Amino acid sequence: MYLTREEESIYDGNQGEAKKIAIRLLVALGELGGAERLIPIKSAHISGVSYKNIGDGGIQFLKKISDRVSVPTTLNPLGFDIENGGPVDIDENFRKKQMEIIHLYLNMGIRESFTCTPYYFYSEPQFGDHLAWAESSAIIYVNSLIGARTNRESGPSALASAIIGKTPDHGLHRTENRRPQIIINVSVPLDYTGFASLGLYLGPLLRNRIPLIRVQGRPKDMELKALSAALSATSSLPMFHVEGITPESNLPVESGEKVEVGTEIIKETMAKNTSSTEPEVIAIGCPHLSPEEIEYIANLVKGKKKVGPDLLLFTSREVRERESKAVEIIEEFGGKVLADTCMVVSPLSSKYKSTGTNSGKASFYLPMKGYGNQKVSFMGILDLLRWVIS
Amino acid sequence: MIKARGLSPGRAEGEAVVCDQYISPLGEISNEGIIASGPCEGREISGKVMIFKGGRGSTVGSYVFIQLREKGKAPAGMINEIGDQMIVTGAIISEIPMVDSVPLDIFISGDHVSVDGTAGSVEIRNVEEREVATAYITREDKILVMKRSESAPTYPGSFGGVSGYVEKGEKPVEAALREVGEETSLKDVNILNVGKEVLVRYQNILFKITPVLMKTSSDEIKLNYENSAFFWMTREELNSIKTVLKFKETYDLLVGRKP
Numbered sequence: 001m002y003l004t005r006e007e008e009s010i011y012d013g014n015q016g017e018a019k020k021i022a023i024r025l026l027v028a029l030g031e032l033g034g035a036e037r038l039i040p041i042k043s044a045h046i047s048g049v050s051y052k053n054i055g056d057g058g059i060q061f062l063k064k065i066s067d068r069v070s071v072p073t074t075l076n077p078l079g080f081d082i083e084n085g086g087p088v089d090i091d092e093n094f095r096k097k098q099m100e101i102i103h104l105y106l107n108m109g110i111r112e113s114f115t116c117t118p119y120y121f122y123s124e125p126q127f128g129d130h131l132a133w134a135e136s137s138a139i140i141y142v143n144s145l146i147g148a149r150t151n152r153e154s155g156p157s158a159l160a161s162a163i164i165g166k167t168p169d170h171g172l173h174r175t176e177n178r179r180p181q182i183i184i185n186v187s188v189p190l191d192y193t194g195f196a197s198l199g200l201y202l203g204p205l206l207r208n209r210i211p212l213i214r215v216q217g218r219p220k221d222m223e224l225k226a227l228s229a230a231l232s233a234t235s236s237l238p239m240f241h242v243e244g245i246t247p248e249s250n251l252p253v254e255s256g257e258k259v260e261v262g263t264e265i266i267k268e269t270m271a272k273n274t275s276s277t278e279p280e281v282i283a284i285g286c287p288h289l290s291p292e293e294i295e296y297i298a299n300l301v302k303g304k305k306k307v308g309p310d311l312l313l314f315t316s317r318e319v320r321e322r323e324s325k326a327v328e329i330i331e332e333f334g335g336k337v338l339a340d341t342c343m344v345v346s347p348l349s350s351k352y353k354s355t356g357t358n359s360g361k362a363s364f365y366l367p368m369k370g371y372g373n374q375k376v377s378f379m380g381i382l383d384l385l386r387w388v389i390s
Numbered sequence: 391m392i393k394a395r396g397l398s399p400g401r402a403e404g405e406a407v408v409c410d411q412y413i414s415p416l417g418e419i420s421n422e423g424i425i426a427s428g429p430c431e432g433r434e435i436s437g438k439v440m441i442f443k444g445g446r447g448s449t450v451g452s453y454v455f456i457q458l459r460e461k462g463k464a465p466a467g468m469i470n471e472i473g474d475q476m477i478v479t480g481a482i483i484s485e486i487p488m489v490d491s492v493p494l495d496i497f498i499s500g501d502h503v504s505v506d507g508t509a510g511s512v513e514i515r516n517v518e519e520r521e522v523a524t525a526y527i528t529r530e531d532k533i534l535v536m537k538r539s540e541s542a543p544t545y546p547g548s549f550g551g552v553s554g555y556v557e558k559g560e561k562p563v564e565a566a567l568r569e570v571g572e573e574t575s576l577k578d579v580n581i582l583n584v585g586k587e588v589l590v591r592y593q594n595i596l597f598k599i600t601p602v603l604m605k606t607s608s609d610e611i612k613l614n615y616e617n618s619a620f621f622w623m624t625r626e627e628l629n630s631i632k633t634v635l636k637f638k639e640t641y642d643l644l645v646g647r648k649p
Contacts, residue, residue, distance in 0.1 A: 025482050032397060032478055047450060053416070054453040057460030061453075061483050134449055154449040154479045236446065368417065 001030050001168070002037050010164070018067035022160035029157055030168030039130055039169045042148075043123045044073040044162035046110065047134035048155025050345050051097040052079060059097070061156065062104040070165035073110045074118035076135050077288070077314075078102070079346045081338045082114070087281075087312050088351040110162070114340035115316035117225075117288040119146070122318060127247055130173055132161030136232035137225075137287050137361060143239040145224055147247040149173045152238045172238050179251045180212035180241050183258045188266060189216040193380040195227040196360030197269040198261065203234025205259065212241045212253055219245065222293055229287050230360025273363040273378040278309075279356030282384050283343035285314030286359035291323050294337070298326035300385055306334030307390045309356065314342040335388070349373040356384050391519070392496070392589065392596075394469070394489035396510030398481035402467030404439045406501040406514075410494060414447025415454035415480065423463035439503040440465035441494060445477035455480035467505035469497075469512060481507075496591040517596045521556040523565035526641055527579060527604045532622035533641065534611075535631070536573065539618045544592055549621075550634040551601075562600035570604070574620070575612040579604045585644045590635045599636075603644040 003011060011027065013020040026038060048054045054061075078098055080090050090098075106112065113122045116135050125131055125148035133139050133150040134157070142148040151171040153161065161167045171177055190198060202211065219227075224242065231237055241249040284297070294315060313330060317339040320327055327337045343355060344365045354375040355366055366372035377384075409430035413419065418426050423436035430442075436458070445451060458464040468481055473490035481488035487507035497503065502515040527534040535549045554569035556562050563584060570576055585601035611620055623631075625647070628638050641647075 025479065028397065028482055029475055029478065032473060032475065048453055053450045055421075055457035055460065057456035057458070057484070058453045060460065061456050136449065152449060152475065154452040154476050156452050156479050156483050157475065371417065 001027055001035060003027070007038060016067065018065050019163060021065050022067070022163040025157060025160045026164060026166065026168055030170065033151075033168055033170035035168035035170035037169050038164070038166035039173065040165060041071055041132050041161055041167050042129040043071055043125065043131050044069065044158050045076070045118050045123065045131070045133040045135055045138060046073060046105065046155055046158050046162065047076045049076045049078045049101065049105070049114070051094055051101055052345070052347070054101065054155070056097075059101060059104070062101065065156075065159060065163070066104060066108060067163050069109045069162040071162060072123055073162040074113040074115070074122045075105055075110050077114050077116055077341050077345050079341060081340045084338065086336065086338055087341065087343070087346050088348060090347070108163070113316065115288050116342070117290070117316060120288075120290055120316065120319055121322075122316070130167065132158050132167040134158040137229035139238055140232040140240065141225060141228040143172055143178075144228065144241065144246050145221060150238070152236065175251075178239060178248060179210065179254050181209040181254045182206065182211050183253060184211045184213045184261060185258060186213060186215045186261045188261075188263045190219070190223070190266065191380060192223050192226050193270070193358045193360075193378070194266055195219065195223045196230045196358065196363075197266045199227045199230025200234055200273060200360045200364060201261065201265055201269045203231050203237070206235055206237060208236050210237065210239050210241070212243055212249060214243045215245075222290055225287055225290075226360060230364065233361040233364045270378060273360070273376065275354070275375045275377065277354045277375040277377065279354045279377050279387060280352045281310040281312060281348070282356045282387055283312045283314070283348075283362065284358060284381065284384065286342050286344055286357065286362040288342065289313060289315040289319065291319055294319065294323045294326045294330070297381070298329040301333040301335065301389065302329050304333055304389055306388050308387050311335035311388050312343065313337045315339060344372065356387060358384055392492060392512045392514075394510050394512050395473075395491040396489055396507045397473045397478045398468075398486060398488035399508045400485060400487035401504065401506045401508065402439065402487040403502070403504040404437055404466040406497050406499055406503045407433050407435055407438045407440055408494060408497045408499045409433070409440070409442040412443045412446040415445070415451035415477070416448040418447070419454055419458070421457055421461065421463070423458050423465070435465040436463040437466050439467045439469065439505055441469040441497050441503070443494065444470045444472045445474045449476050451476045452480035452483065455484040455486060459484040459486070467503075467507070469503070469505060493589055496589045496596060498591070514596060517591070517594050519596045519598060521562065522553060522597050522599045523556050523562040523569065523602060524550070524599050524640075525552040525566040525570050525602050525604050526644055527552060527570065527574070527576065527606055529606050529609060529622060531624055533625065533628065534574070535621045535623050535628070535633075536617040537619040537621070538634075539616055542616065544595070545634045548634050549631045550637055556600070563602055566600070566602040566604075573614055573616055576606055576608055576610070578608050579606045583644050585640060588636055588640050592635070599640070601640045601644055
């Protein structure tokens with residue numbers, strides 16, 4: 001790789017140990033991906049926030065690499081709502097370690113975002129921007145829907161990029177690697193959960209081949225968000241195209257291979273990811289809810305009284321604040337709107353054994369033994385709300 | 391010594407744990423350093439040289455290695471067929487020496503392996519490395535295939551190219567030409583291509599084979615004691631005979647044929 005004089009000086013350790021560790025990681029990853037240089041980034045988004053995921057070893061690493069970030073940088077969710085508590089009680093040692101991790105990040109100048117959807121309000125990437133983002137569902141969303149450019153960064157590599165302000169120029173940063181390699185024809189109209197099912201079905205099938213998806217009608221952004229999360233949880237895909245909808249869908253297709261998806265496949269996928277158990281909790285917001293989604297749910301429950309299982313909605317602080325009216329309606333109904341966390345990263349199993357959700361990503365992670373330990377009912381939002389509206 | 395691509399610096403040595411699988415550290419390696427699924431389920435990696443195809447799954451996987459390091463349960467070194475961003479990041483931040491671009495099938499669990507992530511190399515201490523040159527001689531659309539004698543020390547009775555050890559002071563291409571003279575007495579051969587070194591493990595020997603593609607217009611072949619018969623075969627006909635390891639794949643690489 002070619003390094004500028006400035007970069008070489010950082011590499012040699014003349015600007016401190018933290019920067020040296022950061023740039024050495026970036027150069028190693030650049031060599032791995034065949035990059036010739038580092039390029040400036042507009043923003044970074046960091047995963048590896050939960051103490052459950054990074055442990056004491058992670059804390060030691062964060063201390064070693066601690067330096068000010070040089071671009072706007074956001075942070076993923078953690079295991080609980082910092083200001084309001086919940087969704088479940090947290091062990092005191094876990095809370096202490098978690099707050100230590102958060103302070104390490106905030107001392108570097110990273111924003112208190114704690115969301116997997118930083119593209120709502122916190123950090124709004126533009127078409128063609130180079131980024132270094134971690135969090136698979138956000139990576140695939142900004143590459144596909146916005147046309148910004150990021151590889152599938154890990155927590156440490158995104159943090160290294162945030163500190164240096166650069167990322168190696170390879171993979172999705174280069175137009176030739178963003179082209180679709182296979183065509184998917186979807187013959188049935190899909191709703192939010194239908195798109196999530198499509199993602200769960202396509203993930204293992206595509207593995208790392210970028211698809212050009214032909215759908216019926218004009219999907220909403222939130223529906224493609226559901227597809228993003230489910231697809232990226234079950235593959236290593238950083239991007240998809242939707243014909244006529246996403247900004248780079250006119251890039252030439254690299255092969256003639258086609259896959260047909262009809263009603264049967266969507267129904268089967270939904271059935272495969274659901275158990276018949278009655279849910280103890282309805283959890284919505286994986287990825288975090290947009291203002292539009294919160295308003296939609298508020299309208300459905302307005303003036304009613306909740307029955308049956310608990311209702312938990314997950315979003316970011318910023319969206320919760322902006323939508324205070326809708327939040328009030330939902331809380332009057334008897335639901336809870338939580339920020340900073342979600343059903344996947346919080347230790348839900350300490351209180352609940354079965355969860356109902358419309359999220360394909362959550363329906364993939366929650367049943368895992370030793371991780372979510374949940375029985376999952378995967379269904380559309382109207383069916384979910386039937387459990388709690390009398 | 392086997393050339394590799396250095397990915398995470400440092401040197402390590404230990405017992406090989408060979409896993410013919412892709413591994414997602416999050417979920418597939420326990421925090422006690424035990425592999426939780428696939429062919430290596432139940433195997434311990436702490437202090438060992440962990441050899442596997444590559445990584446998969448959550449990008450949080452990088453932190454699994456740093457947690458193992460903190461507990462003293464990390465592998466001593468890692469070797470992948472193809473390193474990916476998540477595993478390499480995990481290796482670098484946890485200071486685990488790592489290389490890739492080495493075939494998995496030259497290792498056997500229990501081998502004593504050293505990894506040099508700085509220089510980019512691997513050594514299997516309990517094998518003897520031998521340099522070999524193999525000539526792939528073609529005539530029109532046919533390939534010359536030798537049937538090794540039943541008393542050959544390795545692969546007796548199998549089919550292969552014209553093959554022999556590279557002697558001291560000799561270059562692989564010179565060895566290939568010498569062997570062609572000894573085993574076939576062909577005179578008019580032209581060299582078309584010299585391939586990348588191929589590694590083949592045979593018990594406690596590691597053959598480092600340089601394949602050489604040649605062309606001839608003659609078929610006046612005189613065998614010596616090393617082979618019992620010879621045949622001119624098309625590529626398709628090769629599929630029905632028992633060849634020495636990696637013979638067909640290497641030929642395909644030499645002629646630029648897609649598998």
